[in-house]
Amino acid sequence: MTDTKIKIENLSFFYGKKQAINDFSLDIPKNRIMSVFGPAKSGITTLLRSLNRLYELIPDTRAEGRILIDNEDIHAPSVSLTQLRRRVGMVFDVPTPLPMSIFDNMAYGPRLSGIKRRSELEGIVEQSLKMAALWEDVCDRLDTPAASLSGGQQQRLCMARVLALKPEVILLDRPCSGLDPISTAKIEESLQELKKQFTIVIAPHNIQQGGRISDRAVFMLSGNLIEEGTAEEIFANPTDKRTADYITGRFG
Amino acid sequence: MKDFKEKLSGRIFFVLALSSISVLALITVFILIKGTPLIAEVGLKDFIFGMTWAPGRGEFGIFPMIAGSVSVTFGAAVIGVPIGICCSIFLAEFAPAWLSKIFRPVIQLLAGIPSVVYGFWGMIFVVPLIRDYLGGPGLSILAGSIILAIMILPTVISISEVSILALPRQYKEGALALGMTHWQAIYSVVLPSAKSGIVASVVLGIGRAVGETMAVIMVLGNAVALPESILDPVRTLTTNIGIEMGYAEGAHEQALFATGIVLFVVIMIINGLAQYITRDKNKGRR
Numbered sequence: 001m002t003d004t005k006i007k008i009e010n011l012s013f014f015y016g017k018k019q020a021i022n023d024f025s026l027d028i029p030k031n032r033i034m035s036v037f038g039p040a041k042s043g044i045t046t047l048l049r050s051l052n053r054l055y056e057l058i059p060d061t062r063a064e065g066r067i068l069i070d071n072e073d074i075h076a077p078s079v080s081l082t083q084l085r086r087r088v089g090m091v092f093d094v095p096t097p098l099p100m101s102i103f104d105n106m107a108y109g110p111r112l113s114g115i116k117r118r119s120e121l122e123g124i125v126e127q128s129l130k131m132a133a134l135w136e137d138v139c140d141r142l143d144t145p146a147a148s149l150s151g152g153q154q155q156r157l158c159m160a161r162v163l164a165l166k167p168e169v170i171l172l173d174r175p176c177s178g179l180d181p182i183s184t185a186k187i188e189e190s191l192q193e194l195k196k197q198f199t200i201v202i203a204p205h206n207i208q209q210g211g212r213i214s215d216r217a218v219f220m221l222s223g224n225l226i227e228e229g230t231a232e233e234i235f236a237n238p239t240d241k242r243t244a245d246y247i248t249g250r251f252g
Numbered sequence: 253m254k255d256f257k258e259k260l261s262g263r264i265f266f267v268l269a270l271s272s273i274s275v276l277a278l279i280t281v282f283i284l285i286k287g288t289p290l291i292a293e294v295g296l297k298d299f300i301f302g303m304t305w306a307p308g309r310g311e312f313g314i315f316p317m318i319a320g321s322v323s324v325t326f327g328a329a330v331i332g333v334p335i336g337i338c339c340s341i342f343l344a345e346f347a348p349a350w351l352s353k354i355f356r357p358v359i360q361l362l363a364g365i366p367s368v369v370y371g372f373w374g375m376i377f378v379v380p381l382i383r384d385y386l387g388g389p390g391l392s393i394l395a396g397s398i399i400l401a402i403m404i405l406p407t408v409i410s411i412s413e414v415s416i417l418a419l420p421r422q423y424k425e426g427a428l429a430l431g432m433t434h435w436q437a438i439y440s441v442v443l444p445s446a447k448s449g450i451v452a453s454v455v456l457g458i459g460r461a462v463g464e465t466m467a468v469i470m471v472l473g474n475a476v477a478l479p480e481s482i483l484d485p486v487r488t489l490t491t492n493i494g495i496e497m498g499y500a501e502g503a504h505e506q507a508l509f510a511t512g513i514v515l516f517v518v519i520m521i522i523n524g525l526a527q528y529i530t531r532d533k534n535k536g537r538r
């Protein structure tokens with residue numbers, strides 16, 4: 001077992017009065033892929049979004065408990081929200097390219113953090129696109145609008161864009177939900193490379209994907225952590241009956 | 253029996269739709285028949301670029317009115333568009349729910365106030381203010397622009413706001429997740445993505461400003477002359493028709509209809525532009 005990157009301690013999350021996560025504690029190891037899965041509305045998206053505090057966009061939401069990244073409380077007043085979101089990058093279920101060229105999409109984050117030199121930006125862009133397995137597809141048309149890419153390419157662009165921020169953690173919320181099998185395979189493949197440098201938390205598209213890509217996995221149900229363990233344990237020999245039922249499709 | 257009812261109601265709706273379209277067509281044809289002979293007689297170029305409007309002497313040049321319409325509309329856009337867009341950003345992005353709940357109906361109400369009320373307010377409030385503090389007669393391009401700016405606000409605000417709110421939530425989230433601040437997300441993602449809707453709102457607002465008659469009659473001074481400053485009175489195409497139609501006869505009447513044709517064409521172009529812009533948006537993105 002490697003070091004713990006993220007430590008979630010007794011997290012409870014509320015949308016107004018509605019509680020979406022109940023007293024949830026979990027250690028997420030560094031340089032591993034952690035899958036979080038469960039039936040619809042289990043609170044998976046909420047959990048991922050609480051790791052970069054993206055829920056703060058929604059009025060009347062509240063998180064209780066602690067989340068530590070490298071032993072630093074992300075709710076501490078000294079934490080800058082924009083810094084946190086650059087350390088903890090996120091890819092959504094729908095590709096969200098910015099309405100600008102491929103290059104500007106990629107360079108946006110680095111520019112925000114103060115990098116101006118064209119050559120330096122170009123280096124980051126190329127490197128990040130290569131890591132997301134998109135460089136070959138787009139290297140000769142970096143100036144075309146990002147919206148002209150296919151869905152799968154857009155999603156890889158969003159991944160590359162996050163990588164260009166040089167984050168420590170990458171959150172992926174069903175990143176392959178709208179993608180064809182080939183794009184999905186490309187993304188899964190690059191994740192295996194990426195985990196060498198980053199800590200990855202993913203809501204897999206389905207149980208098969210969870211089994212293929214993850215090192216560890218968590219099963220969630222109605223905002224509760226049901227079971228956590230290595231991918232083999234959870235996907236092949238779950239101890240909790242609810243996990244087993246869900247995995248074998250007998251859930252309901 | 254049911255079948256019969258279905259058919260009957262279908263027919264009725266068809267007839268109603270047809271009649272409203274034919275009324276429109278009739279009006280168009282009527283204006284064209286009444287106006288074109290004069291344009292043909294005077295010549296399109298002299299009609300549009302002619303500097304003198306003297307119906308008594310048979311001189312029909314509408315350029316001063318075109319200049320009036322353009323300057324007042326431009327002024328209204330300069331004042332109203334930035335305010336309107338800022339309001340829509342505030343409503344869509346910053347205002348707490350309860351505030352926008354109050355704001356939206358109020359803005360709708362603003363659109364429902366009869367234009368004569370705006371004109372009246374301008375006459376007794378804006379015009380004296382301009383006269384006392386800036387000089388000139390008060391009845392002026394500036395007064396008209398201010399009144400029209402207020403009148404186009406509802407159009408600009410509501411259409412812009414709708415187009416901002418219609419953006420997929422993920423656009424903004426994607427931006428914030430990149431570590432942008434709320435403002436950075438607004439100007440680099442939200443506004444560019446909602447651009448076509450915002451532009452359409454501006455174009456429609458301008459269309460409304462060009463067509464407005466009553467309110468501007470009351471505050472523009474209606475002098476037929478090329479303005480030299482924004483404090484000068486002017487006459488617009490619409491007010492020209494509104495003022496003179498009551499007593500015009502013969503060639504004079506025809507000339508007013510011809511003015512109507514020019515207006516008609518301008519408004520058609522503006523609305524066509526708005527349609528084109530919004531359609532482009534639906535095609536361009538998924």
Ligand SMILES: Nc1ncnc2c1ncn2[C@@H]1O[C@H](COP(=O)(O)OP(=O)(O)OP(=O)(O)O)[C@@H](O)[C@H]1O
Nearest residue numbers: 015018019020039040041042043044045046047058
């Ligand atoms: N903005 C919101 N306001 C109120 N309740 C919300 C909001 N977002 C989510 N919820 C509620 O919180 C609970 C958890 O939702 P969440 O989206 O985290 O679940 P999920 O496991 O990601 O579900 P899905 O399978 O739909 O992706 C659900 O009951 C949902 O209705």
Ligand SMILES: [Mg+2]
Nearest residue numbers: 044045046173
């Ligand atoms: Mg979800």
